[in-house]
Amino acid sequence: MEALLAKGELSVVGRIREASNAVLLCTVTHEGVSAEAVYKPVKGERPLWDFPDGNLARREVAAYLVSEATGWGLVPATVLRDGPYGEGMVQQWIEAADEDDPDSGLPRLLALVDGEEAGEGWKPVAFADVGEGRTALLVHADDPRLRRLSVLDAVINNGDRKGGHLLPAPDGRLYGIDHGVSFHTEDKLRTLLWGWAGEPLTDEARGVLTELTGRLAEGAPLATRLAELITAVELAAVRERVARLLRTGIHPQPSGQWPSIPWPPV
Structure with missing residues (x-):
């Protein structure tokens, strides 16, 4: 999927109006294979006073890379590339299943x-x-998929985990989207997934975080790629958050210094 997103021809189908920044629904085609994708050009981003460095698109790609490094696959395939309106992130479109449909077989989140x-x-x-x-x-829901996502959010310091950013797929997988306001050096974790706050991390999570420590080491392929997308101090902060999670052994708790739930929450 990454190769298709990176090399395919992007054709804009329309704009997703609900988004606060420019979000374009596209088709991407390469060597006879087509798929739907979301294209967010940097030119369509509104400046954020508390994120003066970099851009939303690069942080979205960084979140995908970290997600892939965990092995949990919680973020749809995402690449940085040129498109019809310049550089932007292109992400695999996920057609979310209706969790409220009694025939979907999906638990409500x-x-x-x-x-x-x-x-x-x-x-x-x-x-x-x-x-x-x-x-x-x-x-x-007390769901292991959500619990993994809460750990990923703690690692990337996600400042905007709304309910609408959770996409349960028909195959049972769960995806998180919209990670543009992540990776800040200050604690800005805002999420609806506080249910495990203060509880011990699972053995699985501790193992993943231990593995992630090596992948984030200076000179490792993941660290090298992240260094192209976020600043050096932001990358250092990622390493420190992973180390803190392993040191404390618990899910983070609201700091009280920043609103802990995004607005609007859905």
């Missing part, structure tokens, strides 16, 4: 429940205002 108990199979996140003076408890 997010829900609002009355009362103060999450219930079996759910992890509490926070209370949400649902209007008319009422609140409901926001919960997410």
Whole structure:
């Protein structure tokens, strides 16, 4: 898929209007093979005061590379290339399954429940205002796919893990998208996946993080590629976050110095 995205001819089909930056739905074709893709040109990005270096497109590609290094495959294939409107990131389009469809066979990932108990199979996140003076408890599924994604978000310091950035695929895989506001050197983790905060990391996660430490070492192929996409201090911060996760052995908790849940949350 990476080769198709990198070498294929991009044809713009239309614009995804809900996005705050320019997001274009495209077809990409190479040697008789076609697929749908998302193209986000750098020229269509709105400047962010707290991310003065680099651009969203390069951070999106960096998130994909880190995801691939974990072996979890949580981010759709993503490349950096020229397109009809200049350099940008091109990402495999994922047609999300409808988790609310009873025939989909997929567990729901997010829900609002009355009362103060999450219930079996759910992890509490926070209370949400649902209007008319009422609140409901926001919960997410106690799902290993989400738990892996929460670890990836902690590594890349994802500042925008909304519900709408979770894409359950018909084959049962779960993807996360929109990682442009990641890799900051300061703690900016904002996510709906706080359900495991303070709990011990799984053995699987500790093993993945240990392996990732070697892949991030100076001169390693992953570190070399990331150095082309994010700054040296941002890369150093990635190494420190991985080391901290291994040192503490627990999922991170909200710092209290930054809003812990993105807005809007979906």
